[in-house]
Amino acid sequence: MELHIKNTFSKELPADKVIENTRRQVHDACFSYVTPKKTAKPKLLHVSDDMLKEIGLTKSDSESDTFLHVVTGNEIYKNTHPYAMCYGGHQFGNWAGQLGDGRAINLFEIQHNNKQWALQLKGAGETPYSRTADGLAVLRSSIREHLCSEAMFHLGVPTTRSLSLSLTGDQVLRDVMYNGNATYEKGAVVSRVAPSFIRFGNFEILAARKHINTLQTLTDYTITHFYPEIKSEGKQKYLDFLTHVRNNTIEMIVHWQRVGFVHGVMNTDNMSILGLTIDYGPYGWLEGFDYEWTPNTTDAQHKRYRFGNQPYIGMWNLYKLANALYDLIGNAEPLQGILDEYEAIYLDKYIKMMHQKLGIQTPTEASKKMISELERVLQLTETDYTIFFRKLSYVSKNDTPTILFEKVKDAFYTIEALQGDVLNTWTAWFTSYLFILNSEIIDDSSRARAMNLVNPKYVLRNYMAQLAIEEADNENYTRISELYELLKKPYDEQTENEKWFAKRPEWARNKIGCSMLSCSS
Numbered sequence: 309m310e311l312h313i314k315n316t317f318s319k320e321l322p323a324d325k326v327i328e329n330t331r332r333q334v335h336d337a338c339f340s341y342v343t344p345k346k347t348a349k350p351k352l353l354h355v356s357d358d359m360l361k362e363i364g365l366t367k368s369d370s371e372s373d374t375f376l377h378v379v380t381g382n383e384i385y386k387n388t389h390p391y392a393m394c395y396g397g398h399q400f401g402n403w404a405g406q407l408g409d410g411r412a413i414n415l416f417e418i419q420h421n422n423k424q425w426a427l428q429l430k431g432a433g434e435t436p437y438s439r440t441a442d443g444l445a446v447l448r449s450s451i452r453e454h455l456c457s458e459a460m461f462h463l464g465v466p467t468t469r470s471l472s473l474s475l476t477g478d479q480v481l482r483d484v485m486y487n488g489n490a491t492y493e494k495g496a497v498v499s500r501v502a503p504s505f506i507r508f509g510n511f512e513i514l515a516a517r518k519h520i521n522t523l524q525t526l527t528d529y530t531i532t533h534f535y536p537e538i539k540s541e542g543k544q545k546y547l548d549f550l551t552h553v554r555n556n557t558i559e560m561i562v563h564w565q566r567v568g569f570v571h572g573v574m575n576t577d578n579m580s581i582l583g584l585t586i587d588y589g590p591y592g593w594l595e596g597f598d599y600e601w602t603p604n605t606t607d608a609q610h611k612r613y614r615f616g617n618q619p620y621i622g623m624w625n626l627y628k629l630a631n632a633l634y635d636l637i638g639n640a641e642p643l644q645g646i647l648d649e650y651e652a653i654y655l656d657k658y659i660k661m662m663h664q665k666l667g668i669q670t671p672t673e674a675s676k677k678m679i680s681e682l683e684r685v686l687q688l689t690e691t692d693y694t695i696f697f698r699k700l701s702y703v704s705k706n707d708t709p710t711i712l713f714e715k716v717k718d719a720f721y722t723i724e725a726l727q728g729d730v731l732n733t734w735t736a737w738f739t740s741y742l743f744i745l746n747s748e749i750i751d752d753s754s755r756a757r758a759m760n761l762v763n764p765k766y767v768l769r770n771y772m773a774q775l776a777i778e779e780a781d782n783e784n785y786t787r788i789s790e791l792y793e794l795l796k797k798p799y800d801e802q803t804e805n806e807k808w809f810a811k812r813p814e815w816a817r818n819k820i821g822c823s824m825l826s827c828s829s
Contacts, residue, residue, distance in 0.1 A: 309369045309378075311385065314419040317426070317504070318391055320529050322522055324436070332436050333406055336519045338510065338526055339391040344381025344413050345433025345443070347495070349477025352376050353780070354788050356458050358796070359471045359501055363427070364420035370472070379472045379499040381413065381432035388416040392435035393505065396513030397577025398628055400612055406513055407577045408437025411445060414505065424533065426504055427471065431497045444480045447780055448821070450496035451788060452773050453588040457500065459768045459795035460585055465563040466556070467585040468502040473788070484820065494781065502584060504534055508629045509577035515632035524636055534582055546636045550646050554626055556583025558650065561622045562657045565615075566665065567764055568594035568693040572604040572825075574613050574621045576628050590825035593767050595812045596690035596721060599683075603770070603825055619658070623650045664762045665697050666741070667755040669748055678740045685737045688730045690721035692811045697763040701756040705746050709738035721811060764798040765809050770823070771816035772808065 317339070324340035326332070334340055355370045369375055377383035384390065392409035399407075413432045418425045430453065431445025450473055457470035476495035483490040506526075514523040531538050531549055538548045560583045564571065571578070572590040580586040592603030599616025607613050613621060630643040637643060662679045663671050686696070696719035703712050713734070720726060726734060748755075768791065776787040794805050816822035 309365065309372050309374045311416075312364060312419050313385070313388060313416050314424065315388070315417045316424070316529070316533055317414070317417065317506075318389060321526060323391070324394070326436075329434065329436060331434075331438055331440075334394045334408070334436055335517060336514075336522055337394055338522065339393050339414075340436045341389055341391050342413055342433075342435045343384070344390060344415075344429055346382050347380050347476035347478055347497070349475075350376055350380035350382055350497075351475040351477065352379070352472060353475060353496075353785050354454065354473045354792065356454075356469070356471055356792070358458070358461075359469050362420065362423070362469075363418045363425050363471070363501065375472075376474070378415070379429070380474045380476065380497050381429050385416060390415050392437055393510060394437065394513060395507050395509035395577055396516060397507070397509035397575050398512070398625070399575040399577070400607070400610075401624075403516070404575075404577075405516075406437065407509060409435055410438040410441055411435075411443045412500070412505070424503055425501050428500045428502075428505055429497050430500055431476070431495065442480070444476075444478070444495055445497065446480050446482055446493040447475065447496040448484075448493060448777050449589070450498045451777050451780060452591075453498050453500075455773060455776070455788065455791055455795065456588045456591060456768050458792060459798065460569070462796050463563075463567050463764055463767070463798050465567060465569065465585060466560045466583050468500055468505070468580070471499040471501050473498055502580075502582070502586070504530075504580075504582060505586070506530060506534075506581045507577050507586070508579040508581060508625055508632070509575075510581070511629060511632040512576060515635060518635075520635045523632070527633070527636060530581060543637045543639075546633055547642050547646065550626075550630055550633060550643065553581055553583065553629065554646060554650060555653070557622050557626060558619075558654045558657060559583055560585060561619050562654065562661050564618060565658065566661050566762060567767060568597075568615075569767075570594065570601065570603050570613070570615045571618065572602060572607065572613055574618065574625065576625045579622075579625050579629075592825070593769050594693035595769065597686040597693045597696070599687070603823075605825065619654050623647065623654075626650065661762070665759065666700065667750075667759040668744060669750050669755075672744075674740075675744050678737070678744060681737055681740070685733055688733060689725040692719045692721065694764060694767050695719040695809070695811065698760070698765050698809075701759040701763065703742075703745070704752050705742070707742060709735045709742065712738045712742065718811075760799055765801065766794055766798045766805070768795055769812060770821065770825075771812055771819070774816070774819070774821040777821065 321338040324334045324337040390413050394408045397407050412430050414428045434443035454470040454473040460467040474497045478495040479492040480495040540548050570592045578587040590604040602611045602614040699716040702715045779787045
């Protein structure tokens with residue numbers, strides 16, 4: 309197994325001067341060298357064939373002992389030095405100070421086909437940033453991260469990737485619901501891949517500690533390697549950097565809203581500087597459309613990270629990044645100007661996206677009003693987000709509101725709820741939608757094809773992941789492979805997989821792992 313190693317982060321940025329792997333505050337450094345924990349009996353459960361090719365490896369490479377040992381932390385690849393990143397962050401709106409890679413260890417960077425990839429292990433042991441935790445991960449959360457990372461990529465959502473999922477052979481103690489009932493679970497490791505795992509928090513910790521020279525070094529490094537299109541100099545370079553990060557963050561969140569994804573923990577330490585979805589913890593997919601829904605039990609009271617609030621949290625987090633960059637610019641006004649543009653840019657992209665989901669080619673004031681009304685009507689009764697928009701592609705311009713209702717009714721959880729004022733409101737919306745469709749030139753079949761490119765038929769619903777988890781606990785790993793293959797083509801009909809194009813089963817409504825989850829992993 310040969311990889312083209314080209315490390316930049318650990319070569320160009322300052323390292324922690326302390327070598328010992330002890331929990332501590334790390335000052336004026338971007339990372340600390342660490343060694344992954346050797347596991348008792350590593351076993352490879354699944355490999356992403358797509359990601360394997362991206363980093364220049366073959367299927368036979370993935371079947372080698374070297375691959376198994378490297379992606380489980382049992383072997384250090386030749387001439388490399390693993391490390392954990394130092395960063396801080398705002399968690400649930402409050403400054404948490406130093407956080408860092410508490411359960412993630414970066415192995416090395418790979419260059420292949422003119423792309424740079426950083427490979428990282430999640431769950432490979434403690435680091436100086438583990439605080440009181442063990443740095444390990446369990447099979448439950450690892451399956452969710454592995455499958456969702458790859459599913460999001462195939463949905464067209466900017467995301468970090470997952471190369472492999474492995475058992476460690478060790479037992480890990482976890483309290484799933486944080487209620488004092490800790491139990492031992494199977495340990496696991498996910499090998500994650502991204503161009504970089506740098507977060508907003510990497511900049512925040514340096515600014516908070518007034519390590520301005522190191523902050524500038526990190527920012528220059530990030531621009532050089534990941535935003536080479538920025539050609540400006542001096543303070544303007546850093547303003548342009550914030551602008552690019554803002555735009556990438558908006559793009560990511562618009563995609564989240566498009567497919568009905570809820571991250572669950574949008575802390576600034578979970579925000580990628582590249583605008584990638586990162587850290588798949590208590591995420592979820594909208595089942596019934598609900599702006600107020602959050603999958604995170606920790607967030608259940610205040611719902612800070614609910615579906616409808618994600619765009620605004622993205623803006624809030626960018627304010628914290630701008631604060632961190634302030635000392636490189638020394639003037640708040642241009643930073644504020646960049647942030648002031650956020651809402652208008654987001655709303656423009658969001659409206660365009662919603663028109664695409666509805667198959668409308670030419671936005672008008674009437675169509676914008678119709679979209680606004682749909683967002684209200686969808687919450688009158690429990691309506692499956694994915695099924696509703698996918699079924700809309702079946703609609704014909706010649707349909708009546710009654711026929712349209714028949715075509716989308718499978719998206720409603722309780723047909724009996726659609727009566728009286730609720731039914732009248734839906735009928736009014738169906739009527740306005742058909743009126744707008746009939747004002748467009750595009751034919752029904754062309755519109756359907758376009759809609760099916762942005763409205764997925766298959767997403768990783770929590771109950772689907774839970775089925776894979778429960779079967780894996782019983783040493784049956786076929787469901788992991790089945791879901792991985794299904795989610796590689798989320799926009800295709802896949803008639804052989806029609807069973808997955810269905811509403812959440814009733815047994816999953818309140819089941820742990822299917823409705824809400826904790827951050828415990």
